[in-house]
Amino acid sequence: MTNSSLTTITAKPVPEETQSCWSCGTMRAVHFCQACGKVQPPSPVDYFTFFGLPRKLNLDLAALEKDFYELSRKLHPDLNARAGSREQEWSLQQSSLLNDAHRTLKDPIKRTQYLLQLEGVELEEQSKTATEQARSTGQIKKQIVPPDLLEEVFELNMQLEELRMHKKMGEDDPALIEEIGRQKLALDGKQESLLRELEYDWKMWDGMIQREHNGQPVSEEERKQERDKMVDLLNRRNYIRNLVRDVDEALEN
């Protein structure tokens, strides 16, 4: 096991925090020594670094899967069952990190959320932050999603409630079902176009990271602008996702 066929790991420069292999002394990758194959203690790296990837959002998913399966094999605790207990422990920790990293990076939404989190965006805190701002300035809080989307969400929810009520009473309302069915199609289309919009944002982000990598300075303002576009999109998507879920539920029951 002197040579790894890992596509991305070998292509990337070894991260700075990497030291020499605890066992044979040569340089190691973050997971296992490329020279002697021993599992290494987990180092505190983010998921992109774990897979040897830059912080870009357009991923070669096929390469990610390939790396995932190869690393799974090499880091599997069972494989290291006969190794020292220390190695077995590392193997367990590395495997669990590998699974988390894989699950996060392969999903387009989770990947985007994770990157934003690495960039310091607190998605869960934005509403609270905006409220605190409004309170201290006495201004009306700026809603994080556009008012017309809120209006739409509210109206559709009213219709869904009506539908549920009819069903509960054993009444049939074909016109309402048809209307909700139409809305459902529109929502599916919206979800699709949000994903396309997200892919475009990825392209812009990746281009910026590449420029930075090539030594061109990227201003904090530009970074923020690219981040904000994705935050805005994820926020809108949350509403659409909930609506699709609720419509499906209401139509099925």
Add this chain to the structure above:
Amino acid sequence: MSYSDKVIDHYNNPRNVGSMDKSSADVGTGLVGAPECGDVMKLQIKVNRETNVIEEARFKTFGCGSAIASSSLATEWVKGKTVEEALTIKNMDIVKELSLPPVKIHCSVLAEDAIRAAIGDWKKKQESAKPVASAVAQ
């Protein structure tokens, strides 16, 4: 996670559910959402023009039990208060009253937002009503 008794009470017997005429000059409407969970909340207040006291409040919320309880409590609290008094209600007051766990704090934030948005809408109506009133008087 389990809901507190107060949340369950508001959830099972929500106070002041419903709506009022959005176009009425005395009614302020706030429609707000929490992007973290996709909940939406509509809160309406009816204000006495002479005293600035909120005489009626209605809400309709699509969301989890905590969001429903937060808005139900918010309508109870604003009723009988003046507009300025109602603006002093903070989300943490709601958290305390309902014993909301940290993951549900955003529900209380939503309720505070809804109060502010409804009052903001009402204030806007009062300002834009002034020139119209004087025009009618002439």
